[in-house]
Structures are given as C-alpha cells and as structure tokens.
Amino acid sequence: MMYIDNILFAIILIAGIGFFVQNVKKLKRNINLGHDVNRTDNPSARWKNMAMIALGQSKMVKRPVAGFLHIIVYAGFIIINLEVLEIIIDGLFGTHRIFSFLGGFYSFLIGSFEILAVLVLVSVIVFWIRRNIIRLKRFASSDLKGAPKKDADTILYFEMVLMSLFLIMNATDLHFQAMNSGNVISQYLNPLFSSLDLVQVEIIERTAWWFHIIGILLFLNYLYYSKHLHILLAFPNTYFADLNPKGQFDNLESVTKEVKLMMDPNADPFAAQPVDENAGPHKFGASDVQDLNWVQLLNAYTCTECGRCTSSCPANQTGKKLSPRKIMMDTRDRLEEVGRNIDANKGVFVPDNKSLLNDYITPEELWACTSCNACVEECPVNISPLSIIMDMRRYLVMEQSAAPQSLNAMMTNIENNGAPWQYNQQDRLNWKNE
Amino acid sequence: MSEVLNVPTMAEMMAQGKQPEVLFWVGCAGSFDDRAKKITKAFVRILNRANVEFAVLGTEESCNGDPAKRAGNEFLFQMQAMMNIEVLNAYEVKKIVTACPHCFNTLKNEYPDLGGNYEVVHHTQFLKSLLDSGRLTIEGGQFKGKRITFHDPCYLGRANNVYEAPRDLIQKLDAELVEMKRSRANGLCCGAGGAQMFKEPEPGNKDINVERTEDALETQPEIIAAGCPFCNTMMTDGVKAKEKEGEIKVMDVAELIANAQDL
Numbered sequence: 001m002m003y004i005d006n007i008l009f010a011i012i013l014i015a016g017i018g019f020f021v022q023n024v025k026k027l028k029r030n031i032n033l034g035h036d037v038n039r040t041d042n043p044s045a046r047w048k049n050m051a052m053i054a055l056g057q058s059k060m061v062k063r064p065v066a067g068f069l070h071i072i073v074y075a076g077f078i079i080i081n082l083e084v085l086e087i088i089i090d091g092l093f094g095t096h097r098i099f100s101f102l103g104g105f106y107s108f109l110i111g112s113f114e115i116l117a118v119l120v121l122v123s124v125i126v127f128w129i130r131r132n133i134i135r136l137k138r139f140a141s142s143d144l145k146g147a148p149k150k151d152a153d154t155i156l157y158f159e160m161v162l163m164s165l166f167l168i169m170n171a172t173d174l175h176f177q178a179m180n181s182g183n184v185i186s187q188y189l190n191p192l193f194s195s196l197d198l199v200q201v202e203i204i205e206r207t208a209w210w211f212h213i214i215g216i217l218l219f220l221n222y223l224y225y226s227k228h229l230h231i232l233l234a235f236p237n238t239y240f241a242d243l244n245p246k247g248q249f250d251n252l253e254s255v256t257k258e259v260k261l262m263m264d265p266n267a268d269p270f271a272a273q274p275v276d277e278n279a280g281p282h283k284f285g286a287s288d289v290q291d292l293n294w295v296q297l298l299n300a301y302t303c304t305e306c307g308r309c310t311s312s313c314p315a316n317q318t319g320k321k322l323s324p325r326k327i328m329m330d331t332r333d334r335l336e337e338v339g340r341n342i343d344a345n346k347g348v349f350v351p352d353n354k355s356l357l358n359d360y361i362t363p364e365e366l367w368a369c370t371s372c373n374a375c376v377e378e379c380p381v382n383i384s385p386l387s388i389i390m391d392m393r394r395y396l397v398m399e400q401s402a403a404p405q406s407l408n409a410m411m412t413n414i415e416n417n418g419a420p421w422q423y424n425q426q427d428r429l430n431w432k433n434e
Numbered sequence: 435m436s437e438v439l440n441v442p443t444m445a446e447m448m449a450q451g452k453q454p455e456v457l458f459w460v461g462c463a464g465s466f467d468d469r470a471k472k473i474t475k476a477f478v479r480i481l482n483r484a485n486v487e488f489a490v491l492g493t494e495e496s497c498n499g500d501p502a503k504r505a506g507n508e509f510l511f512q513m514q515a516m517m518n519i520e521v522l523n524a525y526e527v528k529k530i531v532t533a534c535p536h537c538f539n540t541l542k543n544e545y546p547d548l549g550g551n552y553e554v555v556h557h558t559q560f561l562k563s564l565l566d567s568g569r570l571t572i573e574g575g576q577f578k579g580k581r582i583t584f585h586d587p588c589y590l591g592r593a594n595n596v597y598e599a600p601r602d603l604i605q606k607l608d609a610e611l612v613e614m615k616r617s618r619a620n621g622l623c624c625g626a627g628g629a630q631m632f633k634e635p636e637p638g639n640k641d642i643n644v645e646r647t648e649d650a651l652e653t654q655p656e657i658i659a660a661g662c663p664f665c666n667t668m669m670t671d672g673v674k675a676k677e678k679e680g681e682i683k684v685m686d687v688a689e690l691i692a693n694a695q696d697l
Contacts, residue, residue: 246594247589247592249504263513284508315642317622318640318641320638321636368635370628370642371504371629372592372623372628374592374623376592393506394508398507398508403505403506406632410632411507414502414510418495418496420501423465427465434471
C-alpha cells in the first residue's frame with residue numbers, strides 16, 4: 001500500500017511527458033510540411049543570435065517595461081523549475097526534500113526560488129493588468145479578440161497558480177519551516193495556517209505539492225495548444241532566422257531557371273524539358289501553408305502574439321487591415337487545420353477546398369504592406385511576417401495575375417520601357433541637358 | 435538656364451579606353467521624375483566638383499526591378515536583373531553609387547545571386563568617403579544652425595543598417611540635427627515602399643506619409659532631409675497636406691551638400 005503514491009506519481013509523470021512528446025512529434029511533422037530552405041550556413045553567427053536574442057532577450061528590452069518584467073518571469077520560471085527535479089525524485093522514491101542534505105546551499109536555493117516566485121507573481125499580475133485593465137492597444141486590437149485573448153489570460157492564471165502553490169507548499173511544510181532557513185517568504189505565509197491542526201496543514205502541504213507538479217505537467221501540455229510555445233521554440237527560431245540584410249529578398253530559383261532559358265539565344269524552346277521524377281507540381285509563390293518553407297512555419301508556431309510587429313506596422317497604424325501578427329496567427333491556424341486533416345485521413349492531406357489565401361489572409365491585407373521591415377525589426381524572436389506576405393503576393397501575381405490594376409500598369413511599363421512610368425528608355429539621359 | 439554638367443556614359447568611356455572609378459546608377463526616379471532629377475543633378479555637380487571620374491549607363495540603364503519584385507512579379511524582376519547584369523558585366527563595372535535606396539538594396543543584395551557582383555554604395559556613403567578622404571570640403575554655409583531632421587529610408591536603414599552616413603553629412607553642414615521620436619531602426623516608413631508608390635493605398639483612416647510627416651513636424655524643423663527620391667515625394671506631399679510647404683523644405687542630403695557649396 002505504501003507505494004501507491006509513488007506509482008500514481010510515476011503514472012502521472014509518464015502520461016504527462018508522453019503526451020507532450022506525442023505533440024512535439026506532431027509539431028515537427030507539421031513544420032516539415034513546409035518546403036526545404038537551407039539555414040545551416042554560418043553557424044557561429046547563428047549561435048550568437050540564439051545566445052543574444054533568445055537567451056539574452058536583447059530585443060525584448062527595447063520596450064523596457066515589458067522587457068524587464070519578461071526577464072523576471074523568464075528567469076524566475078526557469079530557475080524555480082530546478083525545484084521540479086527535487087519534486088520528481090521525491091515523488092518517485094517517496095523521499096521528502098531529498099536535496100535538503102545540501103544544508104546552507106539548499107536554503108540559499110529555496111530562498112532564491114521563493115523571492116523569484118514573488119517577483120514572477122507580481123510581474124504576471126502586472127501583465128494581466130496591462131491586458132485587462134489598462135488594455136494596451138496591441139492587446140486589445142481586433143486580431144486578438146476571442147480565443148487568443150482567453151489563451152493569453154489562461155497562461156497568466158496558470159503562472160499565478162503555479163507560483164502560489166509553490167509558496168503555499170513551502171509555507172505549510174512544517175519540516176521545512178522548522179529548519180527556519182531558506183523560508184524567506186514562506187515564513188510570513190506560515191502564520192496564515194496557524195489556526196489549523198497539524199493534520200490539516202499536512203493535507204494542505206500535500207495538496208499544494210501534488211497540484212504544483214500536476215500543474216506543471218498540465219502547463220507543459222498546454223504549450224502545444226497555446227501561443228506559449230515560444231518558451232521552447234524561440235531558441236531554434238532565432239538560430240534558423242535569416243542572416244541576410246533585411247532588405248534582401250530571396251530570388252526564386254524556379255524563376256531563375258526559366259528566365260535563363262528565355263534569355264539564352266541557344267536554347268531550343270521546343271526541346272523536351274528533363275523530367276525530374278521528384279518534382280511536385282510547380283507553383284510560384286504561396287497560397288497555402290505547404291507552399292511556405294519550414295522556417296516560416298516554425299515562425300508561426302513560435303509567435304507568442306505579443307503584437308510588437310503590428311504596433312510598429314505603418315499600414316496597421318494608419319487603419320489598414322494588415323496586421324503582421326494576424327499573418328502569423330493565420331498561418332499557424334491553417335497549419336493546425338492541415339495537420340488535423342492529415343491525422344483524420346491516415347497521414348495524407350485530403351484537399352479541403354480551403355487555403356491560407358482568401359480563407360485566412362485576404363489580398364487586401366497583403367497589398368497594404370510597404371515591405372518596410374518594421375515588423376521584422378520589432379520581433380523579439382526574429383520572426384519574419386514579411387517573407388510570408390511576399391510569397392503570397394508572388395502567388396497572386398504570378399499564378400493568378402491578380403495584382404491591383406495600377407501595379408499591372410507599372411509592371412507593363414517596366415516590361416515595355418524599362419521604367420515604372422511611361423517614359424521612353426531613350427530619354428533616360430535627357431535630364432543632363434534640361 | 436542651361437548649365438554644363440559633365441556626365442560621360444559608359445559607352446563613351448569605353449570608346450576612350452577608360453574605366454571610371456565608379457558607375458553612377460541614376461535609377462528611374464532620378465532619370466524621369468522632375469523632383470528627383472534635381473537630386474541627380476545636385477549629386478553630379480558634387481561629383482564634378484570633387485573631380486570624380488564617374489560614368490552613367492544612360493540609355494542602357496533599365497529599371498533594377500525592385501518595384502516588380504516587391505509587387506510579387508519575380509519573373510519581371512529577374513528579367514530586368516539579368517539584362518542589367520549583362521550590361522554591367524560587359525562594362526566590367528566594379529563599383530556602383532546610387533542616390534536611390536531601392537536601387538542600392540537590389541543591386542547590392544539581390545544581384546549577386548544572379549551573377550552581378552559589385553561594390554554598391556549609397557550616395558550618402560560615397561559623399562562621406564569623399565569628405566573623409568579630403569577630396570571634397572564643406573564650409574558650413576547657408577545651413578549653419580538650421581534645424582534639420584533626417585527621415586530614414588527603410589531600404590537604407592532597417593534593410594541595410596546604414597544610419598550614420600547621412601547624419602554625418604548633415605552634421606558637417608554645422609546644422610542642428612534633430613531626431614524624430616521614431617528614427618533609425620525604429621523609423622516609420624514614408625509609405626512608398628513595397629511598390630506602394632505605384633498604387634492607391636488600401637482603405638484606412640490616414641495616409642502613411644501624413645503620419646510620418648507629423649513625426650517630422652514635431653521636431654519643428656526648417657528642413658526635412660531625405661535620402662531617397664520616393665521618400666522625398668511622400669514627405670513633400672505630406673508637408674503640403676499639412677500646409678507647411680511655405681516654411682519647411684524637403685531636400686535630399688546631396689542637395690544640402692550641393693547648396694552649401696553654392697553648386
């Protein structure tokens with residue numbers, strides 16, 4: 001009978017981690033629905049980006065209030081979770097505070113955890129106030145209504161509850177309080193329970209302990225369904241981010257081949273093209289998530305919907321429909337839909353007459369972009385909404401000839417006379433004598 | 435008034451068996467837009483004054499393809515790029531200077547992949563190097579003490595991290611450089627990029643160039659300096675929309691330098 005607790009604990013732990021691993025596999029499969037792009041060059045620059053931007057939070061602090069609070073939550077959350085290691089060992093082997101033999105060092109650790117827990121709690125409450133009382137514009141805008149808003153609040157509640165449970169667990173742990181070392185915060189909470197008898201206090205302690213670890217496992221599994229994946233994906237996302245100057249857009253290789261053929265005077269236009277067995281049907285640009293590359297799909301899962309991109313977007317600020325954050329959210333929502341379709345159809349995607357273009361992202365949004373790179377610059381984890389916008393414009397123009405009329409006129413001019421306006425190329429040097 | 439500008443073409447240079455130190459890529463705006471042509475000429479006057487041996491492609495130049503690419507027409511972009519690269523490579527061009535950040539960005543970043551490898555600099559960088567090497571000197575002149583704010587072009591600033599060259603030039607004029615609340619990496623777009631110059635904006639509640647002009651007006655400038663012909667147009671229109679065209683001028687950094695020199 002005495003092992004029931006330990007067995008129960010092991011089952012919950014394995015189930016919690018197992019379910020998470022399943023979802024990680026799904027995540028990986030979905031990301032790999034994107035086509036390939038090579039992002040393995042220059043590893044030293046990539047490691048540096050990851051260290052500075054993901055680990056060092058260098059872009060977060062550009063907005064100092066949110067940046068500072070975020071660092072507290074981030075550092076606090078990671079450091080406090082060292083405690084989980086002890087909980088797991090205690091839970092599996094029926095020990096109690098196995099690391100307490102470390103003595104003074106243990107007290108130092110738990111003491112710091114307690115202080116951090118309070119700081120995290122305060123920061124998370126401030127975050128909640130910014131979203132729900134102050135209602136900062138980027139948290140109150142239309143693309144965040146409904147599920148995304150609930151998701152954000154749920155995450156904050158999770159964190160509040162987890163931090164509170166940690167402090168209550170310590171406050172009601174009579175052994176720990178008796179050590180009277182390291183209980184820098186919990187010693188002030190302990191008197192709250194003084195009216196209860198010893199058994200009741202122990203029940204509260206055990207309950208807090210169980211809920212704490214179950215809460216952590218639930219939170220771990222909530223990640224996949226929430227915008228909170230960034231706590232994991234920020235690292236690969238910053239590593240694989242584009243290293244080229246922001247103004248450099250990729251040159252489509254499929255187009256290069258055709259243009260070279262067109263311009264080669266020796267090419268025989270009627271010659272049979274060499275057939276590539278592996279090549280799928282060829283599409284220029286992107287109308288759905290499978291047409292994007294895997295880094296763009298990783299971007300979509302990494303986005304935590306902070307909205308810095310949208311708040312700095314010139315189109316959005318002047319009332320246009322475009323919101324770079326919505327581009328990322330839509331990409332993820334569609335990718336999830338495609339993933340569910342694959343799951344439901346035994347591993348094969350069955351066309352559902354829907355696509356990222358039109359069903360999620362409208363041409364009006366795409367045409368509002370000035371390609372100014374403000375969204376890319378702002379993103380604290382180097383996501384590029386712009387690259388998705390450009391790929392979708394390519395589809396609109398090259399596959400559907402669906403550019404706005406005035407742009408078609410501009411392109412016709414370039415084609416006919418080598419300038420976006422109707423001037424003769426022979427007049428290009430006239431300014432010299434005017 | 436017809437002034438004498440010395441603007442040799444690559445073809446003329448080649449006929450004389452000469453290779454210029456730099457090719458001046460004028461760009462479509464610089465060649466055809468009435469306002470931008472003034473910038474082109476101001477820049478040429480400075481080049482002439484500093485005895486820079488440069489040449490233009492003249493009628494052999496064609497759109498670099500930026501607006502087509504940003505509009506999504508990769509075909510048209512690559513056709514333009516490959517035609518231009520053929521011309522540039524035939525003349526064995528090594529270094530290019532341009533007064534348009536869009537041409538600058540495309541030539542510098544997107545041509546190498548397609549076989550066009552050149553050292554490409556923006557005219558503000560080139561002017562700065564002329565000053566640094568002593569080939570050009572500026573004496574404060576008419577801009578001394580004037581309040582000038584600089585609008586960062588997206589394709590020069592964020593896109594290519596060039597923030598200091600234009601500012602250094604403005605400071606060399608002994609002018610008072612005042613920064614907008616959003617500047618450098620945080621600079622707000624003028625609204626022209628991504629082929630927006632050639633279309634009507636989508637429905638909204640404000641024009642981007644007006645929003646940006648308001649940023650500039652907050653600094654109470656006498657001059658709004660720009661480094662891009664398209665930004666120049668947008669800011670000029672913005673100033674007109676705010677009915678401030680009587681008090682505030684929008685000028686390219688090259689024009690500031692040329693005017694300071696009474697060129």
